[in-house]
Amino acid sequence: MRVTLIHNPGAGSQAGGDAPRLVKLIEAAGHAVRYQSAKDEDWKDALRKPADLVVVAGGDGTVARVTRRMVGRGVPVALLPSGTANNIARTLGLVGRPFEELVRGWQDARRVKLDVGIAEGPWGERYFVEGVGAGLFASLLSRPKRRKKNSTNVVEGALRRLKEAAARCEPVELVAALDGKDISGRYLLLEAVNLRYVGPNLFLAPDSQPGDGELDVVLVTEAERARLLEYLEKWQQNRERLAVLPTRRGRRLQIEWNGFELHIDDQLRPKKNVEPEEIAGLVEARMDGTAVEFLAPDPKKS
Numbered sequence: 435m436r437v438t439l440i441h442n443p444g445a446g447s448q449a450g451g452d453a454p455r456l457v458k459l460i461e462a463a464g465h466a467v468r469y470q471s472a473k474d475e476d477w478k479d480a481l482r483k484p485a486d487l488v489v490v491a492g493g494d495g496t497v498a499r500v501t502r503r504m505v506g507r508g509v510p511v512a513l514l515p516s517g518t519a520n521n522i523a524r525t526l527g528l529v530g531r532p533f534e535e536l537v538r539g540w541q542d543a544r545r546v547k548l549d550v551g552i553a554e555g556p557w558g559e560r561y562f563v564e565g566v567g568a569g570l571f572a573s574l575l576s577r578p579k580r581r582k583k584n585s586t587n588v589v590e591g592a593l594r595r596l597k598e599a600a601a602r603c604e605p606v607e608l609v610a611a612l613d614g615k616d617i618s619g620r621y622l623l624l625e626a627v628n629l630r631y632v633g634p635n636l637f638l639a640p641d642s643q644p645g646d647g648e649l650d651v652v653l654v655t656e657a658e659r660a661r662l663l664e665y666l667e668k669w670q671q672n673r674e675r676l677a678v679l680p681t682r683r684g685r686r687l688q689i690e691w692n693g694f695e696l697h698i699d700d701q702l703r704p705k706k707n708v709e710p711e712e713i714a715g716l717v718e719a720r721m722d723g724t725a726v727e728f729l730a731p732d733p734k735k736s
Contacts, residue, residue: 435486435540437465440500442472442492445516456491456514456533463537472496478503485509487540487729493517494564498699502561504726505550512540512729518588521564521631522548525644526730539731547645547725551628553698555691555717557708562699565632566687566719567625569606569654572695574599575702592634597666605656606694612651613684622662623654626687626719636669638677644728647721651687653680686720 437460441453453469460467465487470480472492481488481503490500491514501522504511514533515523523529526546528536551562574595605620625632626649630642639650654662658679665677689696693713696703704713 435465436468436484437487437489438468438470438480438483438485439489439491440470440472440477440480440496441490442496442516444473445492445496445518459533459537460489463540465540472499481507487512489514491516494519494521495700497522498563501548501550501563501726505561505724510545510727510729512536512543519592519631519633519635521629521633521635524631524635525629525642526728528730531731531733535733536731539733540729543729543731545727546730548728549628549645549647549721550724550726551626551649551719551721552724553717553719555703556713556715557703557705560698560701561724562628562719564629564699565625565627565649566696566698566717567623567627568608568689568694568696569621569623569625570596570600570603571623571625571633572697572702573603575697575700576695589634593666593669596633597663600659600662600666609690611688612682613686615684617651617653617682619653619655621653621655622659623652624689625652626650627652628721636665636677638679639681641681641683645725647723648683648685649687649719649721651682651684652677653682655680685722686718689717689719691715691717 441456443453457467457469470477488509489512490497494517497513513523513528515529520529553560553562553566603622605622607620608624609618627639630639632638638652642650693704
């Protein structure tokens with residue numbers, strides 16, 4: 435196959451910044467490789483060139499950026515997960531498997547559709563892969579993290595910041611509807627997620643399935659603060675522990691937005707120095723059947 439490899443050289447342990455090793459690994463499986471660093475400004479141009487498969491070696495941010503640009507291309511995507519959280523790869527069952535095994539399995543891999551949602555607001559339309567939300571996660575995203583020297587576990591650091599913020603954050607008054615049904619309230623967290631795992635591997639949506647065409651909307655009020663804190667405290671004992679937080683499923687979430695912090699994947703709204711008319715209006719996150727196909731090699735056949 436003709437493979438376009440989009441690689442984040444700064445991500446993770448397996449990728450390790452070793453582009454030649456990755457190229458050699460894929461070529462050894464009989465594929466022709468076009469390499470492109472995700473750090474280059476023109477990396478998007480590589481996706482426009484002919485390919486039978488686009489491979490992403492990186493974390494969730496790199497995978498989501500590529501996925502959003504693969505909508506409508508008709509070319510499948512394969513992952514070599516090498517980020518810190520790898521929530522997308524974890525949802526697809528690809529985490530913890532050697533790269534050699536994944537590459538060998540591409541030829542006979544099943545294809546799994548992963549929904550790509552559409553977020554529409556005063557700024558226009560934007561695809562999203564991970565989720566849209568207000569409250570706790572958006573608040574953290576708006577505050578740059580201070581990475582300690584010699585910090586090796588980024589996920590644990592993110593979890594620590596999340597616990598600290600969850601203990602003190604104030605609820606946000608939201609006017610919202612899911613598939614036309616009113617879900618307005620005061621929320622510490624309102625998160626419409628497209629993946630089983632979000633943030634630092636939090637298992638918030640166990641019923642979510644890739645390609646199911648629905649959002650899992652997690653709703654945390656003051657009444658659930660203690661339950662959320664208990665979950666965050668015990669997460670390290672078992673990453674597959676269920677959060678058991680109030681959740682509703684639907685295809686269309688509408689929120690009346692007046693400029694409070696809102697995130698779409700890893701992008702925060704409102705942006706700095708925007709016009710007043712761009713920070714108020716109706717925000718809609720919806721699933722309309724848009725999806726990108728991913729290769730999911732069977733470990734028994736690799």
